[in-house]
Amino acid sequence: MRAGMLRLVPVILFLAACGGAAGTSGSASAGAAPAAARGPSPEELAAIARGDSLFNGGGCQRCHGQKGVGAQNGPSLVAGPWLHVDGSKAQIAALITRGVPREEFKNSERPFAMRPRGGPMNLTDAQVQDLAAYVVSISRAKSAR
Numbered sequence: 001m002r003a004g005m006l007r008l009v010p011v012i013l014f015l016a017a018c019g020g021a022a023g024t025s026g027s028a029s030a031g032a033a034p035a036a037a038r039g040p041s042p043e044e045l046a047a048i049a050r051g052d053s054l055f056n057g058g059g060c061q062r063c064h065g066q067k068g069v070g071a072q073n074g075p076s077l078v079a080g081p082w083l084h085v086d087g088s089k090a091q092i093a094a095l096i097t098r099g100v101p102r103e104e105f106k107n108s109e110r111p112f113a114m115r116p117r118g119g120p121m122n123l124t125d126a127q128v129q130d131l132a133a134y135v136v137s138i139s140r141a142k143s144a145r
């Protein structure tokens with residue numbers, strides 16, 4: 001997917017820049033940089049790319065909109081407050097696995113339950129993890145619940 005690859009380019013450039021800085025720095029603090037400052041690993045970037053295909057090619061976008069911007073039957077995963085999770089990959093993966101029954105909806109006017117493991121997508125645990133990584137990557141502007 002071309003658009004998906006283009007979106008990853010700045011991340012890859014960012015990673016390259018970090019690697020260069022670490023290589024030339026002789027300061028004792030270089031090794032103490034927090035994990036978050038290093039950005040996603042190549043494995044995480046690959047997981048995000050697989051999640052992107054599942055989300056935007058599969059059933060998720062029908063309710064949450066392309067790229068998760070929100071649509072009639074599902075909330076935005078890009079902006080606004082979290083409704084059910086704290087934004088962590090673990091909670092998002094757990095929610096995708098079990099779905100959201102209608103009686104738990106914050107907006108009770110939405111007509112369709114979010115089914116466990118994507119319903120007909122019948123997601124494996126590995127695919128759930130990839131989708132959770134993707135949702136984390138698009139949800140940076142979301143605020144705490």
Ligand code: HEC
Pocket residue numbers: 055059060061062063064073074075077081082083084085092095096100104105106107108110112113114115117118121131135
């Ligand atoms: C049938 C429509 C539908 C489909 C398909 C669907 N969802 Fe949902 N999703 C919802 C609804 C509705 C909610 C809860 C909205 C509410 O509480 O008002 C929700 C909630 C969520 C949340 C929690 C958001 C928050 O703010 O806490 C995540 C994450 C999520 N969905 C991801 C996914 C992923 C990934 C897929 C694809 C596997 C998917 N959804 C498929 C309708 C859907």
